[in-house]
Amino acid sequence: MLHTMRWFGPNDPVSLFDLRQAGCAGVVTALHQLPVGVVWPVAEIQARQQLIEASNQTHSPLHWAVVESLPVHEDIKKGRPSRDAYIANYQQSLRNLAACGVRTVCYNFMPVLDWSRTDLSYEMPDGSRALRFVWQDFAVFDLCILKRPGAEADYELAVAAAARQQFAGMSAEAITQLTNTTLLGLPGSEEAFELSHFQDYLDEYKAIDAAALTANLHYFIQQVAPVAEEVGIGLCIHPDDPPFPLLGLPRVVSTEADLAGLLAACDVRANGLTFCTGSLGVRPDNDLAGMIARFGARIHFVHLRTTKREENPRNFHEADHLAGDVDMYAVVRALVEEELRREAAGEEITALPMRPDHGHQMLDDLNTAKRTYPGYSAIGRLRGLAELRGLEYGLRRALTEEVNVKNEEVISR
Known part of the structure; x- marks a missing residue:
């Protein structure tokens, strides 16, 4: 997998050198300074790339691997008449990102709030x-x-x-x-x-139920995914977090059926998934390893974290990356198997960009004088990435050796 971490730009207390030293080759970022709904200009995209790559000549290289996120305007989610203008802007932003060599774009379709915690x-x-x-x-x-x-x-x-x-x-x-x-x-x-x-x-969502929000999501993807397909971008939706309705708002990207319906709404490879094991794993009815096996070709980006459900099943906390309710062994094995499938098929893109999502605040990051974004402190994510890289390394080596043995047996016959 391509190991990455999220970086919130020049004001992020976690620096690009922190990401390098954690073992990252890719950066996950966005142009947070731009208002939602405007076209992302080529000049702004290139400026961010130059900032990320400024030390590449003297240090281990980094590149902008994934946009997270290119936000979807609320008028698109609400299905308002103005949505087509915002969709046109979104299409142009995709073209501009592709022209600059950015190939993976994450988005979400959660109304009003993004992820929610108490x-x-x-x-x-x-x-x-x-x-x-x-x-x-x-x-x-x-x-x-x-x-x-x-x-x-x-x-x-x-x-x-x-x-x-x-x-x-x-x-x-x-x-x-x-x-x-x-x-x-x-x-x-x-x-x-x-x-x-x-x-x-x-109140603006009073007349929008789950069916209406789903229809608006499918309309959006039917307009933008063909553009992404044309320019070579993998467009990948992030599931709802948490994956159930809140505040009377519908949430329609929470289950395997939701994901299958979205992929079928525009059946092109570009219309894909950000496979977030933490969000999907909150629901015990989501079979994560099975979903990877079924949707693998349409997974463009991976968030690896695990949550632990508590006595009330709607209560959960972020567990250690190899603990909690997510069978991380089975998940990473399924992801490595998907990468090996891509390699055997000779596909152009075989490595899945992966980031260790949400880390615990720990060690020096607990210092009250130190500012960190919730879930995005350096040391907790470093620990998570180290654990996940070790798990991936062991699985990839074992699976590769299994394939080699099978190939030798076939040749000997």
Whole structure:
């Protein structure tokens, strides 16, 4: 696999040299400074590439391997008349990225919020800190802080009652912290939505159910995937995180059936997947290794992390990369087998870009004077990448030797 890490640009406290020293050859980044919906100009793309490659002559080389993300404008998700103009901009951005040699583009189709957590510093048994989602805490925000109309219908009676009791005993500081954590919205962002206006964003989806959002997603991919196919880009959707509805908003990229429907909506190789084992692994009904075997040819990018479901199955935290509920051995084996299949078929692109998604805050990154983006501290991701690289190395060597033995047996006959 092509080993990468996410980098949020010049203001990221984790530097490009940190990524080099972690063993990365590729960088996953985006032009976060540009407003959502505008065309990404060639000059801006090239400037980011030059920044990444500035030390390539004197140090181990890095290149911009994956865009994460080229964001989809909310008007496209809502199916508004203005969507075609934004889709045209998206198509042009894909052409510009391809002209600069960027071949993999990740996106998501989650309404309003991106990934959601209720705790950004959950203490693990070893003292490191992880991201966590607790259904009752989310109910506290939804029922008692946001006071969303109709929210009661989305929670079990016992959960709603416990949430109200919990809220009654919370300090002002705890309420503020839960509010800011829930509204953070975007990975790498330090700016949350404003609570006073947040309900307005939700209200815009009142008439959009799962079927309507799915139709809007399929319309979008039918317009952009042929362009990606034409220019040689692998366009890959990131699954919902967490993979179930929140705040009355539908989520339609959560299950194997969701993914199969999207791939069938525009059946070209460019229309593919970001296979995030953490997001998909929250649901026990997702067979991750089986999904890789079935969708392998359409996987363009991989996020490897694992979550651990708790007593309430909607509660989970980010576990160590080789622990949790994801069978990482089976997952990495399936991915290596897919790469070997591509190699045997003589395909142009055989290596899957992979990044160790979300790391624990640990060691010196626990220093209170040190600033890190939630889930994206350096040392936790370094540990995850080291573990995953070792697992991949062992599996690739074993599987390659198996193939060689079989080939020798065939020749000897």
